[in-house]
Amino acid sequence: QLLESGGASVPAGGSLRLSCAASGFTASSGCMGWFRQAPGKGREGVVTVAKDGDTTFADSVKGRFTISFDNNKNTLYLEMNTLKPENTGMYFCVEQPRGFGDSCWPFAMQCEYWSQGTQVTVSS
Numbered sequence: 001q002l003l004e005s006g007g008a009s010v011p012a013g014g015s016l017r018l019s020c021a022a023s024g025f026t027a028s029s030g031c032m033g034w035f036r037q038a039p040g041k042g043r044e045g046v047v048t049v050a051k052d053g054d055t056t057f058a059d060s061v062k063g064r065f066t067i068s069f070d071n072n073k074n075t076l077y078l079e080m081n082t083l084k085p086e087n088t089g090m091y092f093c094v095e096q097p098r099g100f101g102d103s104c105w106p107f108a109m110q111c112e113y114w115s116q117g118t119q120v121t122v123s124s
Contacts, residue, residue, distance in 0.1 A: 004093050007118030010083055014122070018078040020093030020115055027076060028069050031096040031104035031111060034078050036120075038089040043109070046091070047078065050104035060086070083122045090117040 006018035018034070033048030047057045047067045055067060066079045076093055094111035096104075 002093050002095060002113050002115040004091070004115035004118045006078075007091060007120045009121040009123065012084055012122055012124050014083050015079070015081045016083065016120060018080070018091055018093070018118060018120075020076040020078075022074045022076070022095060022113075025095075025097045027074055027095050027097075028071060029097060030099040031094075031108060032069070032076050033094050033104065033108045033111075034067070034076075035092045035094060035108070036087070036089040037092070037117075038086075041089075043092065045105060045108055048104040048108045049076075050102065051099040052102065054102075054104065056105040080120070083120075085122045085124045088120060088122050091120055092117045 001023045003021045030051055034046040035043045036046050037043045049055050064082045068077045093115045095113040096111040100107040
């Protein structure tokens, strides 16, 4: 199970940190990441972390978003800085406990576990 929190409404240029607490498995042992679904659009990858630590960011968020993991809390974090209106959407964290071999980003949409989603709204 993934329990997500941290969504809010912020002005452009602001920052937010999303949290995703995993229960029932050790999240860091697999493929983890975040997706965004903008209004009227499909889900798209924001960032993924493979079990070997290899991290892939969407080009649109490189340099502004960071991802981290707290092993003690079994919790994944997404730090979002210099937010833009186009970052608006419902954010989901995902997890595939045993990963997809050495890869994560290409297969993340197939992750077994998805959070309930948290809304991020960035106003201009």
